[in-house]
Amino acid sequence: MKDRLIRQLGLFDSTMMMMGIVIGSGIFLTTGIMAQAVPSAPMILLVWLLGGLLILAGALTYAELGVSLPEAGGQYVYLREAYGQLYGFLFGWKMFLVNMTGSIAALGVAFAEYFGSFFPFLSTKEIVFSSKLGSYTYTLSRGQLVAVAVIILLSAVNYVGVTFGKTIQNVLTVIKIGTILFFVIFGFAFARGASIDLSINPEGWSFAQLLTGFGLAFVSVFWAFDGWNNINYVAGEITNPKRNLKFALIMGTLGIILLYFFTNVIYFLALPVGEMKGIVTVAERASSSLFGATAAGVISAMILISILGALNGCIFVGPRVYYAMARDGLFFKKVGGVHPRFKTPGFSLVLQAIWASLLALTGTFEQLFTFAMFAGILFWVLAAAAIFTLRKKRPDLPRPYKAWGYPVVPLIFIVALSGILLNTLVRRPVESLAGVALMIVGIPVYFMWKKKNSS
Numbered sequence: 001m002k003d004r005l006i007r008q009l010g011l012f013d014s015t016m017m018m019m020g021i022v023i024g025s026g027i028f029l030t031t032g033i034m035a036q037a038v039p040s041a042p043m044i045l046l047v048w049l050l051g052g053l054l055i056l057a058g059a060l061t062y063a064e065l066g067v068s069l070p071e072a073g074g075q076y077v078y079l080r081e082a083y084g085q086l087y088g089f090l091f092g093w094k095m096f097l098v099n100m101t102g103s104i105a106a107l108g109v110a111f112a113e114y115f116g117s118f119f120p121f122l123s124t125k126e127i128v129f130s131s132k133l134g135s136y137t138y139t140l141s142r143g144q145l146v147a148v149a150v151i152i153l154l155s156a157v158n159y160v161g162v163t164f165g166k167t168i169q170n171v172l173t174v175i176k177i178g179t180i181l182f183f184v185i186f187g188f189a190f191a192r193g194a195s196i197d198l199s200i201n202p203e204g205w206s207f208a209q210l211l212t213g214f215g216l217a218f219v220s221v222f223w224a225f226d227g228w229n230n231i232n233y234v235a236g237e238i239t240n241p242k243r244n245l246k247f248a249l250i251m252g253t254l255g256i257i258l259l260y261f262f263t264n265v266i267y268f269l270a271l272p273v274g275e276m277k278g279i280v281t282v283a284e285r286a287s288s289s290l291f292g293a294t295a296a297g298v299i300s301a302m303i304l305i306s307i308l309g310a311l312n313g314c315i316f317v318g319p320r321v322y323y324a325m326a327r328d329g330l331f332f333k334k335v336g337g338v339h340p341r342f343k344t345p346g347f348s349l350v351l352q353a354i355w356a357s358l359l360a361l362t363g364t365f366e367q368l369f370t371f372a373m374f375a376g377i378l379f380w381v382l383a384a385a386a387i388f389t390l391r392k393k394r395p396d397l398p399r400p401y402k403a404w405g406y407p408v409v410p411l412i413f414i415v416a417l418s419g420i421l422l423n424t425l426v427r428r429p430v431e432s433l434a435g436v437a438l439m440i441v442g443i444p445v446y447f448m449w450k451k452k453n454s455s
Helices: 011-022 031-037 041-068 075-083 085-118 142-159 162-190 207-225 241-270 282-291 295-327 346-362 365-393 408-427 429-454
Strands: 127-133 136-141
Touching: 011 162, 011 241, 011 295, 031 041, 031 207, 041 207, 041 241, 041 365, 041 408, 075 085, 075 295, 075 365, 085 142, 085 295, 085 346, 085 365, 085 429, 136 142, 142 162, 142 295, 142 346, 162 241, 162 282, 162 295, 207 241, 207 365, 207 408, 241 282, 282 295, 295 346, 365 408, 365 429, 408 429
Parallel strands: none
Antiparallel strands: 127 136
């Protein structure tokens, strides 16, 4: 049909899209933040490993949902089919307002921060406008303008065709995987003779402090893995989705777990955990320690490419959710259209670019990251639970693949993430409750759209 998206993504495209979205800035920025929550190298490595295995459990669960309902929208579709349109709408609502556009904005600002290390006059420290509004001071930097420019540029590329978007994604993902592998291989070579401090509790924290810190560190790991499920949003454009979606999810997740774990091993071979605490640019610090000061520039370039690939992938997949919502009459009708020539959700891409650009102009990387994650993890849990609801509600739904380890594997994912959510609510109540409040605000908006659609 002329007004429908067409299937153009093969297995390689889908896997590169999945890995390219996930491997962004998180692996290079979060370990130093984690060291503040739990200052122990073996415990941090354990968090990375367990976090990765939890994401794998989620991928195995989402694979069944994806091949059973291979439509554009992914999680939106699973929530809609399992619990009703309201739940699907609230997911799409927070995705558009915060999670996807917030991630795009955060990646744009992160790109600008590293871009500024090569071109200081375009950095986030170069202020072009400042205005005081009561006790609040708003500042606009040249770096934020760079963030907006790169968001608009990549949105334009994805607007003019799936082929352009997926080609850029494939190239950037291959480059970033290759550079991380080189970092790990040469890291082991240069760190020969070095060892990792295996102390479990070097600072003598209480058990309660260690336990809550351990749980809080998972939030940073999930930020680094955020986007693992985004390939499901474009299920309506994957060729042979019953096979390719499953393999893209599982192979991509396994590959990322290995890359992340060994990258962190290199960090700890290069630096003691005490020197990492609160350091955002931990990859640069570790590279300087291992390879010398000149390596910092190479690492910055590698991170730039990595962020660019994640940013392009998020821009590509996000509009498919708003497209699916609009087809159900729960968003602006024009968002559900497909460009007659380029076969892309053109207006949806434009709307996403505008809102993400506004967020990039109003928030910092850390603020955007913190605000986005709580609501995101909550919907991971709800969507995973949909596997139980749909097996009972729609037993005749074709299931070419059934989740490995069902029901234990999906339950592990749900219970573990529920515990992490509770811990985050206790430790970071303001950010957590802000995400909940946003969803509550979405309820009257949903009924407004329903009324408008029925009339």
